[in-house]
Amino acid sequence: MTAVAEAPAQKAGEIASFTVTLRVMRYLPDENGDAVPRWDEFQVESYGTDRVLDALHKVKWEQDGSLTFRRSCAHGVCGSDAMRINGRNRLACKTLLKDLDPSKPITVEPLKGLPVVKDLVVDMEPFFASYREIMPFLITTGNEPTKERLQSAAQRERFDDTTKCILCAACTSSCPVFWTDGQYFGPAAIVNAHRFIFDSRDEGGAQRLEILNDKEGVWRCRTTFNCTEACPRGIEVTKAIQEVKRAMITRAF
Amino acid sequence: MQTHQYDVVIVGAGGAGMRAALESSARVRTAVISKLYPTRSHTGAAQGGMCAALANVEEDNWEWHTFDTVKGGDYLVDQDAAEVMAKEAIDAVLDLEKMGLPFNRTPEGRIDQRRFGGHTRNHGEAAVRRSCYAADRTGHMILQTLYQNCVKNDVEFFNEFYVLDLLVDHDLAAGHVPEGEEVNVSGVVAYELATGEIHVFQAKSVVLATGGAGKIFKTTSNAHTLTGDGMALAYRRGIPLEDMEFFQFHPTGLAGLGILLSEAARGEGGILRNSEGERFMERYAPTIKDLAPRDIVARSMANEVREGRGAGPNKDYVLLDLTHLDPAHIDAKLPDITEFARTYLGVEPYTEPVPVYPTAHYAMGGVPTNIEGEVLRNEHDVIRGLYAAGEVACVSVHGSNRLGTNSLLDINVFGKRAGISAAEYASRASFVDLPANPAEVVVEELEQMRSRPDGERVADVRRALQETMDANAQVFRTEESLNQALADLRELQKRYRSVSVQDKSRTFNTDLLEAVELGFLLDIAETVIVGALNRQESRGGHFREDYPDRDDKKFMRHTMAYRRPLPEGRRPSKGDGDAKGAFAHSTTFDGYQLVLGSKDVVVTRYQPMERKY
Numbered sequence: 037m038t039a040v041a042e043a044p045a046q047k048a049g050e051i052a053s054f055t056v057t058l059r060v061m062r063y064l065p066d067e068n069g070d071a072v073p074r075w076d077e078f079q080v081e082s083y084g085t086d087r088v089l090d091a092l093h094k095v096k097w098e099q100d101g102s103l104t105f106r107r108s109c110a111h112g113v114c115g116s117d118a119m120r121i122n123g124r125n126r127l128a129c130k131t132l133l134k135d136l137d138p139s140k141p142i143t144v145e146p147l148k149g150l151p152v153v154k155d156l157v158v159d160m161e162p163f164f165a166s167y168r169e170i171m172p173f174l175i176t177t178g179n180e181p182t183k184e185r186l187q188s189a190a191q192r193e194r195f196d197d198t199t200k201c202i203l204c205a206a207c208t209s210s211c212p213v214f215w216t217d218g219q220y221f222g223p224a225a226i227v228n229a230h231r232f233i234f235d236s237r238d239e240g241g242a243q244r245l246e247i248l249n250d251k252e253g254v255w256r257c258r259t260t261f262n263c264t265e266a267c268p269r270g271i272e273v274t275k276a277i278q279e280v281k282r283a284m285i286t287r288a289f
Numbered sequence: 290m291q292t293h294q295y296d297v298v299i300v301g302a303g304g305a306g307m308r309a310a311l312e313s314s315a316r317v318r319t320a321v322i323s324k325l326y327p328t329r330s331h332t333g334a335a336q337g338g339m340c341a342a343l344a345n346v347e348e349d350n351w352e353w354h355t356f357d358t359v360k361g362g363d364y365l366v367d368q369d370a371a372e373v374m375a376k377e378a379i380d381a382v383l384d385l386e387k388m389g390l391p392f393n394r395t396p397e398g399r400i401d402q403r404r405f406g407g408h409t410r411n412h413g414e415a416a417v418r419r420s421c422y423a424a425d426r427t428g429h430m431i432l433q434t435l436y437q438n439c440v441k442n443d444v445e446f447f448n449e450f451y452v453l454d455l456l457v458d459h460d461l462a463a464g465h466v467p468e469g470e471e472v473n474v475s476g477v478v479a480y481e482l483a484t485g486e487i488h489v490f491q492a493k494s495v496v497l498a499t500g501g502a503g504k505i506f507k508t509t510s511n512a513h514t515l516t517g518d519g520m521a522l523a524y525r526r527g528i529p530l531e532d533m534e535f536f537q538f539h540p541t542g543l544a545g546l547g548i549l550l551s552e553a554a555r556g557e558g559g560i561l562r563n564s565e566g567e568r569f570m571e572r573y574a575p576t577i578k579d580l581a582p583r584d585i586v587a588r589s590m591a592n593e594v595r596e597g598r599g600a601g602p603n604k605d606y607v608l609l610d611l612t613h614l615d616p617a618h619i620d621a622k623l624p625d626i627t628e629f630a631r632t633y634l635g636v637e638p639y640t641e642p643v644p645v646y647p648t649a650h651y652a653m654g655g656v657p658t659n660i661e662g663e664v665l666r667n668e669h670d671v672i673r674g675l676y677a678a679g680e681v682a683c684v685s686v687h688g689s690n691r692l693g694t695n696s697l698l699d700i701n702v703f704g705k706r707a708g709i710s711a712a713e714y715a716s717r718a719s720f721v722d723l724p725a726n727p728a729e730v731v732v733e734e735l736e737q738m739r740s741r742p743d744g745e746r747v748a749d750v751r752r753a754l755q756e757t758m759d760a761n762a763q764v765f766r767t768e769e770s771l772n773q774a775l776a777d778l779r780e781l782q783k784r785y786r787s788v789s790v791q792d793k794s795r796t797f798n799t800d801l802l803e804a805v806e807l808g809f810l811l812d813i814a815e816t817v818i819v820g821a822l823n824r825q826e827s828r829g830g831h832f833r834e835d836y837p838d839r840d841d842k843k844f845m846r847h848t849m850a851y852r853r854p855l856p857e858g859r860r861p862s863k864g865d866g867d868a869k870g871a872f873a874h875s876t877t878f879d880g881y882q883l884v885l886g887s888k889d890v891v892v893t894r895y896q897p898m899e900r901k902y
Binding site: 064065066085087096097098100101102104105106107108109110111112113114115116130132153154157160164167168171172173174180183184185186187188189191192195196199200201202203232235237238 | 325326328329330331333334382383386387388389391392393394395396397398399400423424426429430433437438440441483512513514545546548549625629632633634746747748790791792794795796797798799800
């Protein structure tokens with residue numbers, strides 16, 4: 037996401053308030069044994085610098101304490117609050133209400149393709165299980181050097197983009213292949229494999245490529261670019277997946 | 290209720306917790322209990338770097354780093370601990386590199402280093418390039434790298450489990466335990482968020498690594514989840530909290546929002562300006578200007594605003610100017626923070642200065658430990674089997690003001706030490722019996738909260754707490770403002786007793802947990818306010834307008850805040866919170882008292898001097 041926002045019409049301190057309508061997909065599993073998802077609407081008074089997360093907090097803190105979502109850092113680095121906002125995967129803490137056309141109701145739903153636990157909270161275990169499978173750690177052989185391993189600035193730059201991943205699952209849960217086939221590794225796992233495959237210090241590339249050469253691996257990617265569009269960190273996810281595919285063809289293993 | 294048994298239980302999965310876990314899990318059976326998924330921890334929000342005297346780009350050595358840390362902390366630093374940290378910093382950075390951390394590189398392919406506030410060459414001559422970094426997301430890289438290595442080593446995590454009680458064989462908050470008598474930890478009680486189930490963990494060693502408590506303030510760089518849990522759990526069991534009045538306000542929070550913009554912005558050449566465009570830090574710190582330590586810069590900024598030289602329509606912030614830097618340089622070195630300015634304030638840092646104001650950032654104080662990570666229950670006795678590391682702890686390497694980058698260093702050096710100590714103790718100790726009904730306190734608290742009819746809203750009480758803390762216990766403090774804060778706090782503590790939650794369910798009840806966290810915040814705020822009231826001097830992050838000078842004669846000591854039962858015609862005994870001279874403050878509330886005591890500052894090489902930059 038290139039967030040080159042236009043300069044605000046008014047400076048901080050002068051920003052007028054406005055009312056937004058949030059349309060939230062609710063799922064409350066033990067509310068009288070009733071487990072049918074439903075839409076709830078909330079009216080929230082907001083300001084120009086408010087994000088969707090602020091609006092959700094206002095609902096939770098002032099109107100309905102049972103509204104449930106994950107959040108922590110509130111500025112786009114912890115990856116807790118990925119959700120579907122107006123049909124697109126985003127971080128609630130990085131999405132400003134004023135950028136969403138607040139004159140219309142804003143729809144908020146849980147991420148697709150992962151089991152819903154309650155309201156906007158999904159079960160992240162399948163997502164992390166895929167991540168763990170691609171061996172997301174530096175693999176080296178031989179004796180450790182006394183000091184640091186050398187790596188040129190260019191070598192370091194080669195995998196910079198994929199080091200930005202915060203494991204929020206916005207990409208994986210935006211992928212149509214993942215929606216229909218939960219066994220697919222998904223973009224985030226491939227991004228994290230990329231981060232090591234293209235790290236000049238790493239010696240586990242062949243093993244990772246073999247894992248991703250599986251029928252549920254990179255070849256399932258249909259390059260729809262949903263993942264790239266969804267990534268709140270601006271990672272070129274589809275490109276990274278393509279690079280992994282190319283490495284599979286060009287690297288002998 | 291489920292019961293588990295581990296040699297070591299680590300509470301918290303940020304940098305300190307995972308660094309400890311890597312050591313402990315290689316030695317003994319270890320569980321990590323975390324209220325968040327590990328990669329959500331706030332270590333990931335740290336930006337600028339981690340200092341170590343690698344001397345990769347210019348001459349440097351750990352002794353200069355030690356000195357800077359001691360001076361930066363306004364001499365309230367325990368110098369033995371600072372020396373350990375500065376020495377072990379070098380291996381800590383190399384360890385991370387070997388684990389895979391992608392540091393930025395020099396043209397020779399070595400770890401690159403840059404300048405950071407308060408880090409100097411040869412005892413203050415000039416700024417030195419000591420901070421090892423990965424763009425402006427060093428904390429993110431550290432958190433990811435440690436988690437990756439935990440995956441590699443198959444570390445066992447209990448994610449989204451909230452630890453709500455610390456089990457010890459003598460509750461120091463309930464009764465008098467003589468000095469020297471053995472006090473042992475026996476485990477923790479945790480609440481599983483997904484199911485609402487209670488879990489009791491019996492452990493030979495417990496490591497607290499729960500991070501900070503920034504949410505006692507309204508304007509803060511801290512995550513919503515930083516509610517001082519570990520500190521409050523210890524305090525409630527009568528374990529002292531050390532130096533809680535020292536809270537760091539980071540100079541450059543996005544104005545009005547508190548979101549952090551790294552000091553690296555100034556390390557890379559950014560300049561602070563007031564409404565007149567003046568580089569005002571030249572007046573406050575003529576030698577190192579914008580790279581003075583954070584307490585000095587934050588106070589200078591607040592002072593500019595107070596004297597009418599603030600920028601913006603309400604003249605309530607100053608400006609961080611990066612416009613003279615090459616956009617390519619900004620993109621290479623400061624990509625994330627410039628995007629924060631664009632996303633949240635709609636400001637383009639290439640061409641416009643960014644509105645900034647101090648934001649509550651870091652608790653220098655915490656659970657007192659020695660350099661092995663063992664938790665102290667008074668000036669010298671340890672609690673057997675209990676360890677702490679990272680922001681929750683007070684070693685004290687930060688004294689009254691932490692230098693930038695030293696927190697990422699602290700979690701790595703002392704996380705590692707605590708993990709090793711905890712595992713070694715567990716391998717020779719036996720389990721201590723759990724109390725008869727270990728989960729009783731927690732179950733009762735949660736049930737009360739859940740079953741209470743419509744009462745106070747959590748959010749209202751929390752907001753009132755944060756507002757009074759911002760208004761009365763922030764960068765500038767006076768006896769009057771602090772008394773106001775204490776009076777407000779007492780009122781809020783009463784209101785807290787009738788707090789109720791709307792969500793009565795078992796599944797993923799964050800409403801309930803926010804209520805519990807509010808209780809922690811109130812306890813932590815109490816120790817901050819009372820410590821600040823008592824400390825009638827100005828030092829580091831604690832500035833009293835009514836006592837603007839440092840007073841080494843009376844206050845060159847650590848504050849220790851103890852929760853104790855109400856006295857029954859008997860003053861608490863010495864070493865159990867009793868104070869000599871300047872640390873005589875005590876305050877009572879609803880069945881307990883907070884008694885202050887003090888602890889020696891360890892001075893080895895450096896005698897206190899006036900702090901000038």
